Amino acid sequence: MDFGEQIMSIRLENNLTQEQMASKLNVTRQAVSNWEGNRNLPDIEMLITISNVFHLSLDQLILGGENMSNIKEKLIRDGSETRRARLNLISIAVGAALLLFGFILILIKGASVEYIDEAGILHENFFLLPMGFLFIFGGLITFFITGFRHLILKLKNKKI
Structure with a gap:
């Protein structure tokens, strides 16, 4: 039945x-x-x-x-889709946080003032620029991998 x-x-x-x-x-x-x-x-x-x-x-x-395998298969599929959706949500949140942090670092670098003190030492927070770009790159890679995984899964489901 x-x-x-x-x-x-x-x-x-x-x-x-x-x-x-x-x-x-x-x-x-x-x-x-x-x-x-x-x-x-x-x-x-x-x-x-x-x-x-x-x-x-x-x-x-x-x-x-x-x-009654159709309902069992649906329940199993729904459970795996829920886990996959949760993982995608976490990945998107991490990617967005990395992008935001990277842009904030670049904005801080742009707004900061470099100066030379009386001893002739240059005070510059040069490390903010490469760190900002690194965080932006990490966020973009996270989005790319999440989207690529989603695309591969869609293609795999179409074949089956």
Whole structure:
């Protein structure tokens, strides 16, 4: 039994129409219809809601039959996509921080005053310029690698 058949059997066992089941779950009738037709699968929060409303265990709901691999695959795929999205968000934040810090260092270098003191020693914060460019370069590399990883993943998913 696939997931669509599982949802339909739950609905019929409780003598509900698609509209009635949808109102119990606070979704549209089309959502229930899409689940039953295996056009869409519910997310994990909705699976928990379904199991609570109809007093089923998640194991029974997800693993109900031998051929329920589509929902298991979706849950596994959703988990890996969530981890990937979190990693991308962290990478983007790190890249933005590096860029910002690099620009701040260059601005400080531009606003600072170089002078020669009475002893003839030059006071200049020359190190800010290469450090600023290094941080900007690091931020751009971070963005490039994140985008490249995302592009490769998209291409890999298209082939599969």
